[in-house]
Amino acid sequence: MLANDTLANVLYIDLSNKQYWVRHRVDLFERYLGGAGVAVHLLDEECPAGVDPLSDENPIVFAVGPLTGLFPLASKTVAMFKSPHTGNLGESHCGGRSAVAIRLAGYGAIVVKGRSDIPVYLAIHGDKVHFRDASSIWGIENSFTVGRIIRESETGAGLRTIMRIGGAGEKLVSYACVITETYRHFGRLGLGAVFGGKKLKAVVVSGRRSLPVGDFKTYRKTYDEIYDSAVGSPVMKKYHDLGTAGNVLPLNILGGFPTRNLAEAKFEGAAEISGEKFAEQYLGRRLACSHCPVACIHIAALREHYVDEPYFYKTHMISYDYEPIYALGSLLGVSDTRGFLSLMEQVEIFGLDAMSAGVVLAWATEAQERGIISEKETMGLKFNWGDCGTFMKAVKLIVRQPNDFYSALARGVRYASSVYGGMEFSLSLAGNEMPGYHTGPAAHIGVMIGARHSHLDNAGYSVDQKNLSKQDVGFEELAADLLSEERWRQVLSSLVVCFFARGLYKSDVVLKALELTGFALTREDLNRIGEAIHKRKYEFKIRHGFSLDDIYLPKRILETSTPFGQVSESYIKSAVSHFKRLIDSSPY
Amino acid sequence: MRLLIADAEKCIGCQLCMFACARRQNEGGLAEACIGVRSIGGMERGFTVIVCRACDDPACAKVCPTGALKPRNGGGVRLDAAACIGCGNCKDACLIGAVFWDEEINKPMICIQCGYCIKFCPHGVLKKEAKELT
Numbered sequence: 224m225l226a227n228d229t230l231a232n233v234l235y236i237d238l239s240n241k242q243y244w245v246r247h248r249v250d251l252f253e254r255y256l257g258g259a260g261v262a263v264h265l266l267d268e269e270c271p272a273g274v275d276p277l278s279d280e281n282p283i284v285f286a287v288g289p290l291t292g293l294f295p296l297a298s299k300t301v302a303m304f305k306s307p308h309t310g311n312l313g314e315s316h317c318g319g320r321s322a323v324a325i326r327l328a329g330y331g332a333i334v335v336k337g338r339s340d341i342p343v344y345l346a347i348h349g350d351k352v353h354f355r356d357a358s359s360i361w362g363i364e365n366s367f368t369v370g371r372i373i374r375e376s377e378t379g380a381g382l383r384t385i386m387r388i389g390g391a392g393e394k395l396v397s398y399a400c401v402i403t404e405t406y407r408h409f410g411r412l413g414l415g416a417v418f419g420g421k422k423l424k425a426v427v428v429s430g431r432r433s434l435p436v437g438d439f440k441t442y443r444k445t446y447d448e449i450y451d452s453a454v455g456s457p458v459m460k461k462y463h464d465l466g467t468a469g470n471v472l473p474l475n476i477l478g479g480f481p482t483r484n485l486a487e488a489k490f491e492g493a494a495e496i497s498g499e500k501f502a503e504q505y506l507g508r509r510l511a512c513s514h515c516p517v518a519c520i521h522i523a524a525l526r527e528h529y530v531d532e533p534y535f536y537k538t539h540m541i542s543y544d545y546e547p548i549y550a551l552g553s554l555l556g557v558s559d560t561r562g563f564l565s566l567m568e569q570v571e572i573f574g575l576d577a578m579s580a581g582v583v584l585a586w587a588t589e590a591q592e593r594g595i596i597s598e599k600e601t602m603g604l605k606f607n608w609g610d611c612g613t614f615m616k617a618v619k620l621i622v623r624q625p626n627d628f629y630s631a632l633a634r635g636v637r638y639a640s641s642v643y644g645g646m647e648f649s650l651s652l653a654g655n656e657m658p659g660y661h662t663g664p665a666a667h668i669g670v671m672i673g674a675r676h677s678h679l680d681n682a683g684y685s686v687d688q689k690n691l692s693k694q695d696v697g698f699e700e701l702a703a704d705l706l707s708e709e710r711w712r713q714v715l716s717s718l719v720v721c722f723f724a725r726g727l728y729k730s731d732v733v734l735k736a737l738e739l740t741g742f743a744l745t746r747e748d749l750n751r752i753g754e755a756i757h758k759r760k761y762e763f764k765i766r767h768g769f770s771l772d773d774i775y776l777p778k779r780i781l782e783t784s785t786p787f788g789q790v791s792e793s794y795i796k797s798a799v800s801h802f803k804r805l806i807d808s809s810p811y
Numbered sequence: 812m813r814l815l816i817a818d819a820e821k822c823i824g825c826q827l828c829m830f831a832c833a834r835r836q837n838e839g840g841l842a843e844a845c846i847g848v849r850s851i852g853g854m855e856r857g858f859t860v861i862v863c864r865a866c867d868d869p870a871c872a873k874v875c876p877t878g879a880l881k882p883r884n885g886g887g888v889r890l891d892a893a894a895c896i897g898c899g900n901c902k903d904a905c906l907i908g909a910v911f912w913d914e915e916i917n918k919p920m921i922c923i924q925c926g927y928c929i930k931f932c933p934h935g936v937l938k939k940e941a942k943e944l945t
Contacts, residue, residue, distance in 0.1 A: 292830075292840050323841075380849045381847055381848055381850070382849075404854055405854055406855075431841040431842050432841070433838050433841075433843065434840035436839045450931065454933045509823050510823055510854050511824055512825070513826050515825055516823075516825050516931075516934075540855035
């Protein structure tokens with residue numbers, strides 16, 4: 224890396240003692256670039272086995288990469304922590320202004336340790352860190368309101384990120400998220416609860432530094448190439464026009480769109496919650512993360528009439544994406560467009576992972592249908608497919624946890640079904656609620672073996688779609704495909720390049736951009752770095768009790784037909800075993 | 812020629828114009844950007860794009876005690892950095908907030924109307940317009 228780059232600055236913040244300091248970790252950045260690669264090492268250093276995720280011992284690591292602030296679409300922040308949801312590796316990625324703000328504040332990573340005795344929020348403006356008393360905003364359940372208040376009281380407009388939690392994080396719901404810039408999230412695996420456990424309501428970061436670059440002429444030329452390919456790419460146009468919601472109809476036609484707790488994989492109401500429907504009737508604004516020309520963030524404007532006053536309305540601005548549409552839409556049998564948006568907003572207000580929340584509600588609905596739980600547990604609520612009003616009430620109860628049942632729901636579907644039964648239709652894999660792809664074996668195997676049990680770890684859904692035209696893909700080939708994709712994605716997430724731009728950032732482009740930031744690497748180096756980071760994540764997971772042999776596979780996933788027909792359990796198990804052999808034989 | 816905001820409603824807040832401005836001056840990052848994009852009190856309400864509008868009779872130049880800022884032919888100003896004492900009067904005089912500040916050298920940074928940023932606004936927020944000389 225370049226000698227005068229501030230990337231290697233790691234800001235450590237100790238909430239217990241209200242202290243902060245900076246360490247120069249050239250060693251880590253030189254070897255692992257940034258993002259996921261650096262974060263997993265920092266996490267490993269600070270989080271020994273046995274740490275309680277909600278205790279003061281669990282660190283939060285944020286990391287960005289060398290291309291951040293210099294090249295477009297390298298604007299994700301990787302967060303790592305021990306997940307209160309799975310009790311294992313927690314990794315979540317978020318865009319908005321977070322990555323550019325951290326980089327231009329003069330850091331490559333931030334490590335937040337300890338636990339505050341009083342509610343605080345952190346304001347990191349360049350080299351100054353302020354511990355602000357958050358007593359006056361602790362208890363505000365609405366994440367929009369928290370953002371609005373901090374926006375007014377802090378400087379750095381346009382150059383800052385405001386990461387905050389809503390009621391779910393404060394109440395330690397194990398799948399509470401952290402929200403930034405109102406519409407982006409560290410969504411999965413419960414970072415919001417880790418914030419809550421530390422009495423940390425928000426983290427504001429701002430900065431506007433200069434960044435060094437190698438040869439300026441080549442820099443501008445390389446920049447222009449990346450920019451031109453970004454704005455000219457059909458993938459980028461798709462994400463701009465309809466956003467990720469554009470995937471609803473194709474996945475439904477394919478028969479891979481989980482519906483009513485995955486009793487089916489085609490939804491008759493898909494058109495009502497499709498990207499086309501939202502764009503035509505509700506799209507009010509598109510937004511972009513810093514330094515990304517795409518603007519995949521789609522915001523619906525929902526006009527609501529105040530029932531007690533004529534001619535008086537309010538307009539809700541609600542972001543929608545494919546995954547929440549699946550989880551809070553088809554999976555709950557919701558085809559009421561307005562109802563979906565209101566439920567979506569409710570989940571955003573309280574700050575829950577929309578995917579986990581939807582899966583939890585879908586399980587509860589089926590459990591009540593089957594008589595496993597009654598209105599005694601639900602406190603009088605009667606869940607019905609498509610009934611958004613009841614689901615909205617349930618979201619509030621999950622956050623507030625007035626009884627054992629809602630406390631169980633607040634710990635996720637694996638826990639709730641272990642208490643009340645119905646595990647065979649509880650849609651979680653390795654403790655994380657499933658994403659919206661019933662496209663075939665690779666989607667589910669991918670989530671099982673993915674280091675953070677996310678569909679984005681290795682894009683199994685995409686492997687399925689590629690394999691549809693092939694005859695009988697063997698489990699060895701499938702496991703190897705997923706592993707090789709996940710290893711390459713370690714490189715991208717260490718550069719914090721958005722996965723939507725993976726088609727632009729092929730290895731030759733990555734190497735060119737890296738050279739300008741002082742990293743002289745080869746393609747082989749990149750592959751080695753990706754493999755080493757992946758191995759390190761798995762070592763962390765195993766040290767914290769994870770085993771590929773213990774993953775419970777809910778029967779529902781096997782029963783409901785995919786575009787490949789029913790997926791066989793033995794095929795899945797063989798693929799997982801083969802994957803295990805492959806990572807065990809890695810030399811790193 | 813001068814830079815105009817064609818339609819701020821089209822702005823997606825990507826800030827590519829800001830990065831372009833810095834790059835034009837051989838700088839990475841944002842310290843040297845003479846154009847700013849920030850939300851209007853929350854991203855859902857959209858964005859404001861702040862940049863010098865090349866006034867005919869620039870307020871910033873009128874309050875400069877050393878004559879470091881001089882009106883430019885066609886609108887806007889030119890800075891003679893050697894003459895600037897960093898008093899900040901210009902910054903206070905611009906209602907738009909288009910006089911940005913270089914904290915490192917304690918001097919103003921003002922758009923020179925080069926139009927490089929327009930190339931990096933894929934959504935048509937910025938445009939360049941020839942201005943009739945008066």
